[in-house]
Amino acid sequence: AQSVAQPEDQVNVAEGNPLTVKCTYSVSGNPYLFWYVQYPNRGLQFLLKYITGDNLVKGSYGFEAEFNKSQTSFHLKKPSALVSDSALYFCAVREFSGGYNKLIFGAGTRLAVHP
Amino acid sequence: DAGVIQSPRHEVTEMGQEVTLRCKPISGHDYLFWYRQTMMRGLELLIYFNNNVPIDDSGMPEDRFSAKMPNASFSTLKIQPSEPRDSAVYFCASSVSGRGGNGYTFGSGTRLTVV
Numbered sequence: 001a002q003s004v005a006q007p008e009d010q011v012n013v014a015e016g017n018p019l020t021v022k023c024t025y026s027v028s029g030n031p032y033l034f035w036y037v038q039y040p041n042r043g044l045q046f047l048l049k050y051i052t053g054d055n056l057v058k059g060s061y062g063f064e065a066e067f068n069k070s071q072t073s074f075h076l077k078k079p080s081a082l083v084s085d086s087a088l089y090f091c092a093v094r095e096f097s098g099g100y101n102k103l104i105f106g107a108g109t110r111l112a113v114h115p
Numbered sequence: 116d117a118g119v120i121q122s123p124r125h126e127v128t129e130m131g132q133e134v135t136l137r138c139k140p141i142s143g144h145d146y147l148f149w150y151r152q153t154m155m156r157g158l159e160l161l162i163y164f165n166n167n168v169p170i171d172d173s174g175m176p177e178d179r180f181s182a183k184m185p186n187a188s189f190s191t192l193k194i195q196p197s198e199p200r201d202s203a204v205y206f207c208a209s210s211v212s213g214r215g216g217n218g219y220t221f222g223s224g225t226r227l228t229v230v
Binding site for chain 2: 034042100101102103
């Protein structure tokens with residue numbers, strides 16, 4: 001079965017500093033990986049995805065993620081954090097089974113950006 | 116595109132009452148997912164449909180929960196009878212099939228409080 005792990009419950013960053021939110025995956029075959037963000041009282045919003053191609057994927061709001069096959073990681077990054085980036089971030093992997101597919105989400109990491 | 120529409124946004128009900136949550140997926144999307152989010156358990160997949168057919172309901176907590184999708188534009192999640200431990204935010208999401216990396220579009224959720 002496919003799975004993702006987000007080892008940090010919370011990440012604290014000062015505004016203007018670079019941020020990293022970690023995700024590792026366990027899949028059989030080629031992974032389809034995603035990052036979502038959830039702001040308070042909102043549903044999850046798609047940030048970016050990795051399917052194939054360049055290991056560095058760029059997404060919404062200045063976020064990017066680096067796919068590393070040897071380390072089975074897909075860390076989310078941003079060069080300069082904003083207070084408005086404070087939210088809950090979810091890593092996910094697509095699982096294919098029996099001709100159907102679904103996303104398997106991690107437990108989420110809360111990002112707090114301090115002024 | 117109005118996105119995934121859920122109703123109601125908030126529901127407060129007494130223990131033992133029946134609760135019905137509603138979801139309208141994005142037109143043309145053939146997958147529909149129901150999730151439950153709590154602080155303790157995070158984001159849990161309850162059930163998902165493909166072309167209106169339930170594919171996997173292994174995440175439904177017990178027989179008190181049921182979900183239907185009578186047509187491509189409407190789904191319900193029903194809890195009968197409701198219990199305080201059912202209090203959570205319930206999300207609906209939809210996506211379109213294909214082995215490409217299509218992510219989900221989430222609704223804004225229904226916050227259910229059972230007292």
